[in-house]
Amino acid sequence: MKKLFIYTQFIYPGANSESVLLTDILEFASSSFKGEIEVICATDLGGRPELSFPHVKITRQKAPRFNKNKSLQRIISFAFIALRFWWHALFHVRRGDVVFTLTLSPGYFMYMISLLRCVRRFTCCLLVYDVFPDNLIPTLNIEKKLWFSILKKVFRRVYNRMDHIISIGCDMTDRLSWMVKDTTKIRVIQNWADETAILPKDKKETKIIRKLGLEDKLVFAFIGNISVARDIETLLSASKRITDPNVKILFLGRGRLSHLVEEHVRENPDGAVVFGGEFPIEEQSDYLNACDVAFVTLGKKMYGIGVPSKTYFNMACAKPLLVSGEDGMEIFEMTKKYGLGETVATGDEDGYVSAIGKMAAMPDLKKLGDHVREVFLANYSRKIASEKYRDFFAQFNN
Numbered sequence: 439m440k441k442l443f444i445y446t447q448f449i450y451p452g453a454n455s456e457s458v459l460l461t462d463i464l465e466f467a468s469s470s471f472k473g474e475i476e477v478i479c480a481t482d483l484g485g486r487p488e489l490s491f492p493h494v495k496i497t498r499q500k501a502p503r504f505n506k507n508k509s510l511q512r513i514i515s516f517a518f519i520a521l522r523f524w525w526h527a528l529f530h531v532r533r534g535d536v537v538f539t540l541t542l543s544p545g546y547f548m549y550m551i552s553l554l555r556c557v558r559r560f561t562c563c564l565l566v567y568d569v570f571p572d573n574l575i576p577t578l579n580i581e582k583k584l585w586f587s588i589l590k591k592v593f594r595r596v597y598n599r600m601d602h603i604i605s606i607g608c609d610m611t612d613r614l615s616w617m618v619k620d621t622t623k624i625r626v627i628q629n630w631a632d633e634t635a636i637l638p639k640d641k642k643e644t645k646i647i648r649k650l651g652l653e654d655k656l657v658f659a660f661i662g663n664i665s666v667a668r669d670i671e672t673l674l675s676a677s678k679r680i681t682d683p684n685v686k687i688l689f690l691g692r693g694r695l696s697h698l699v700e701e702h703v704r705e706n707p708d709g710a711v712v713f714g715g716e717f718p719i720e721e722q723s724d725y726l727n728a729c730d731v732a733f734v735t736l737g738k739k740m741y742g743i744g745v746p747s748k749t750y751f752n753m754a755c756a757k758p759l760l761v762s763g764e765d766g767m768e769i770f771e772m773t774k775k776y777g778l779g780e781t782v783a784t785g786d787e788d789g790y791v792s793a794i795g796k797m798a799a800m801p802d803l804k805k806l807g808d809h810v811r812e813v814f815l816a817n818y819s820r821k822i823a824s825e826k827y828r829d830f831f832a833q834f835n836n
Contacts, residue, residue, distance in 0.1 A: 607768030613742025
């Protein structure tokens, strides 16, 4: 019987949302794929008990420690992980088997496994979280570079060699269609959150709100990776124009630009911005509830490149959204379609100030939050995602 191999850098107990999602996907696969499943990952257990699913073997490759905010260290570490995955695939994947991997595991491995597929005819499936190499554009400004043009041509072949591609957004599907000749191989399955584990809670009951003394403030929170692709500088600039002393902008997380937030707080000690630092993923339900409104921000040139998975977690917590982005983006259009909050064009400082003021003046944010939760349950819950993924993996039982 054919075997399913899942190659992923992230899985339980990784400290990010991707690890949570990939662990769910493994559970979905184990309940619908009838053959053996082997997961090859680069996530250390850290002394915790191993996952246990029917007919599933988990092989944990030792990954180098690195600072994710240092580009050179990331490149070297990802290359090491890709080589370990490639070595495993070379000796274990056989004709007729199914390989499932994702763009985060990392881009090098996508290329390497596509080459192996040309020689050994197995089924290759790709889950696209970030469209590689286009995800380099927002941070490196490289569209006109010769080496980037060459890289684009190389990875256009990679995408076309895949038998199945899962996109997590409609705008991402549009971008992939620019590179994939047979667009029928692309299937859209949006990300999700666990509706039974991520539940709404009054912000006054959360640890971080009590610690920071923000119980009686109207809190707008940015929660997650504070990176270049998140329009952080515009948001910080707009915060200087917030004159309502009742409004606070809370940043929770770390990333390449977290130092800008810390500097802003030092320079504006009486301003609207508050920095709460990192939080353990085990307490994410508590931290996700530490606000009245959740920011979902995307920087320039992000159309179709990625979808912030934290959005669905924010929705599960019944938080109204203040979204920055461009027309056509998955989260931007979803917010407008379902009336989940306010939208702002990326880089529009005036728009941020206006939207924050408008939401601060709303008489009943809780009612809007309840509506957000209802939309989440109807469209983006774990239950709905499980049905789609079980259907996807079941097709390989024939």
